[in-house]
Amino acid sequence: MSLAVVCAPRNVAGQTLDRTLSSMVGGVVGGFSGIVASLPQGCGGVFSDRICDVNTVAKGFGVGSVIGSAFGAARSGGVSSCGPAERFGRSLIGTLVGGGISVAGVSQTHGNLRIGLTPLVQLAEGVGAAAMLSGCSWTPTRADSAALRFSQECQNPSRGLARAAAALGLTGGYAGLYLYFHHAWWSGTPAPKWFVENDWDKEERDADKFGHLFGGYQLTRLTSELLAAGCIPPSRAILWGALYAYAFQFQIEEWDGTQQLYGFNPSDLIADAAGALFAVAQQHTKSLQYIKPVWSYRPTEAYRRRNLPGHGGQPRATTDYSGQTYWFSTDVHGLIPDRAKPFWPSLVRVSPGYSITDYVDPVTGGALRAKRKILLSLDIDPEKLPGDNKVWRTIKHELAFFRIPGPTLQLTPTRKFFPTYY
Template structure:
């Protein structure tokens, strides 16, 4: 869902508060954007619906449909899928808050409406899951969507900006080949489906919490991450039957703060806005219960 929606984000990237609202926008620029807002909204809605169609084709097309039903999957995939829902809802809310603020919507309305719409946009995935015989609509997924949107709303109300940003990184693993119908066939599907290669991060804009005279680099964020491996089946016994046992991984790393890179280029601002959903590859320290601490010279 997020990947489809963010195809629209370059057109609103200039709305990022770090680039525009802290320095002020000329009134004629705001007025021009407000006049374009209906067209941008229509274009965004079209891309959003197209993104849903692509998601449906990539994830559900080979599966039969059933009547809508619920399923408790809170214990599955070491909760990495929940982290993905939070990540997606956060960035959809982020885009919408910035878009409404850019259109001169009153501050608190922009925050509450944009944040809530991010949750609304992310939630239709539950309808697809609810019609799939292998899944089911999930209350814990909906809760994770709400948490992502609330993370935007709470930060915007408290600080007028996002200082803690969920991010995503991916690397290919050997596990997808063991069950490609579920974990993906090829890079594009594994990027969405193989949770063994997913890592979700919280990247902290530390300089916003430090005194102004601090010399800590503005472009460098500390980041903590969560991953997991050996997840081929949800059922622990099925995993053990093929010699695997799922386990979590915890990471400490640094991240590139794209917002802190000064530029007058609209193209680069748009690129930085989109890139800020991903964790920049850097060295990382991993801890897991199997092998203890492990250093990665460059972690994706």
């Protein structure tokens, strides 16, 4: 039996999976774009700070999601026996049917279960679009062939454990993060009804948005690495990783909408998406691979005094934004021309950073309007440290996302030099 015959079912299954993936990616992009497009009317502006009209935002999300899902599926794959208009029509019908059935099912549930099931709507739209496109024949692209070769070369008994670990890591990580947020974030006063609130430039001066960006990036990165270890081709693993990250963070925003203190926050969602998109862009853009989002944290005086009378237990470590700094660590050695490389050590990186001054008064616990801190630093790249053992390489790779203290120049709000800054 020829290899082509053996691989044919895998090609069909792979193409169906690709259409589903493309549809879901399109749906996410479309839904996100729909939310952003609704903000001028529903919130008074993209960068507003106010309660928003729920129906306007929901309508923007729904229309954008359906159109994006259909367009994503129609654009997937190589040369097809169906023309562009027919592909889009088939995709749109499948998206509407799949989405309609799933929405009807999810709407029968309530509370946390309903929020937990919302990603199934996007999946059902993708499956519906892929099913309607099954009547169109496709010519495999070069990317399809490369992905198939990767999967075939990856299939061996030793990979079974890697696939099991990937599945366990994804489900366990999802459950663990949910339990943490449920205890730490959603145990306060419930909102009278689910609501949407946009918030830019509040007391914490958008330091929380950098946290959302960093979270979206890391969730995408870690998920894609787990999937690649489980034999998902890297080009697809990064997209599945971005979907996983966005779906989880979208659900966090949905749950936030049930809490009086928070609300569903489109500005947080923009930062979430930016982090996931940066991870995807790195996969396809060589120059971006030399830039690494890095995090550092040192507890503030306000955090250490959080349990004193009048402080109300605030801030928590996750909201101690004044102690958090977000860096974009840049591999200068990798970016400069070859003739200049001897003059710059590969171990040393340059990192612009962002943090804020106190936004919680460490003495009274009252709110302060923080000032933005722009920083510039030299730091060390752990991945360039000596040693090539596989376990040590993995440790170095993960350490590279946490800053090693180094000399730092603070540019704003006042100019200062720190021999070591963490």
